[in-house]
Amino acid sequence: MSTAPQKRWSQDVTEKSDALDLDKGVFTWKSPKRIAASLKRSAEHSRRRKSGAFRSAMSMLTFYVNRGGKDLPKAQKNVLERAKDELRAQFGRARKED
Numbered sequence: 757m758s759t760a761p762q763k764r765w766s767q768d769v770t771e772k773s774d775a776l777d778l779d780k781g782v783f784t785w786k787s788p789k790r791i792a793a794s795l796k797r798s799a800e801h802s803r804r805r806k807s808g809a810f811r812s813a814m815s816m817l818t819f820y821v822n823r824g825g826k827d828l829p830k831a832q833k834n835v836l837e838r839a840k841d842e843l844r845a846q847f848g849r850a851r852k853e854d
Contacts, residue, residue, distance in 0.1 A: 791842070
């Protein structure tokens with residue numbers, strides 16, 4: 757048996773996404789504005805993404821919150837949820853009402 761901890765598939769996706777080149781540790785940052793700006797920049801500069809920049813950036817953020825970040829501390833999850841709103845604002849998208 758190996759003594760090295762196995763990576764979760766979601767961590768592997770986040771680290772090696774073929775669509776976006778993410779800044780190291782982007783989902784651990786404390787500033788929603790900085791997270792959103794980084795994701796926006798990554799999505800806009802990617803030549804490998806299959807959908808629009810906004811959709812790619814939001815998908816990566818949502819994926820991390822839902823799967824990769826399921827064990828996130830509540831405070832960091834709140835930061836990432838606010839980053840979604842900030843990402844919408846930076847792309848000039850209004851939030852859809854529930």
